Amino acid sequence: MTKMISIVIPCYNESESVPYFYKEMEKIRQTMSYEFEYIFVDDHSTDTTREVLRELQAGDPAVHFIFFSKNFGKEAGMLAGLREASGDFVTVMDADLQDPPTLIPKMMDILEEGVYDCVGTRRSDRSGEDGIRSFFSALFYKLENKISDTKMVDGARDFRMMTRQVLDSVLSLTEYNRFSKGLFEWVGYDTYYLEYENVEREHGNTSWSFWNLLSYSIEGVINFSAFPLRIASFFGFFTFVIAILASAFIVINTLYNGIETPGWASMTCILLFLGGIQLFAIGVLGEYISKIFLETKNRPHYIIKEKK
Ligand code: UDP
Ligand code: MG
DSSP, X not given: OOOEEEEEEEESSOTTHHHHHHHHHHHHHHHSXXXXXXXXXXXXXXXXXXXXXXXXXXXXXXXXXXXXXXXXXXXXXXXXXXXXXXXXXXXXXXXXXXXXXXXXXXXXXXHHTTSOSEEEEEESOXXXXXXXXXXXXXXHHHHHHHHOSSOOOTTEEEEEEEEHXXXXXXXXXXXXXXXXXXXXXXXXXXXXXXXXXXOOOOSSOOOOOHHHHHHHHHHSSOOSSOHHHHHHHHHHHHHHHHHHHHHHXXXXXXXXXXXXXXXXXXXXXXXXXXXXXXXXXXXXXXXXXXXXXXXXXXXXXXXXXXXX
């Protein structure tokens, strides 16, 4: 029996890219002795992506689609697609051809050797990306790898080919706050990283703003109710900084101008400092509690409006 490869493609406003993507993939499909299954997940696009997908689906029984009832984000799209995938091997790809389909035969060769369970991809450079973005992503990976046991690979993309076993392990993690790069590392197994040069998006625009990415880095998904708690940590940190500055001022002022009221300066320093630290600590607690809050709601990751 021929083995099947499932390809999960999260799409948000990709009406221009989808036809090109499909064409390129079909070229690869012809050269391989595997059955293919496409699962396009439309993340409630505001353009004609859904119509484009309907047309593709009508013309090829290997094409399936899932339409979300609203925009749930790429993580939710990936999860929905992965849950639907029925192949022996599964991969996630962007619709914009930034994940080169030509890597698929290579990935399959590596997996078929039986040594590795997963083939990931990482960019060997960040050409075409602006400096600030590169700087912050590098910073994120440095920080993350310092403070967490789950080591993430800098420049790793979501584009990875995995065996059914790895997929089932990833799907067994049901948390609400999903950060796939971390989840894939967390499940373990042996991953081989293929390097390739960064490819720039040809059609359509990236739907990620700098702030989207920042928020994604912090917690994996946009968190709509942690805002007030965030403010607490912000004010805490702010007070803390002010306290340090004020302390320095008071000390220097005392040294130069002498003491007016004995004990006043040192008391103020201590009060400010402790107050700031406390607010900051409460803010950090708040971050974690907000995560627990979202997890305990047990909301679905996404809502499907239509499926074929
Ligand atoms: N995407 C999605 N939902 C969103 C945003 C993006 O499904 O809310 C999809 C998008 O269509 C694309 C992939 O996620 O296939 C990666 O997005 P993009 O190319 O904009 O990001 P970049 O490659 O710049 O990181
Ligand atoms: Mg892209």
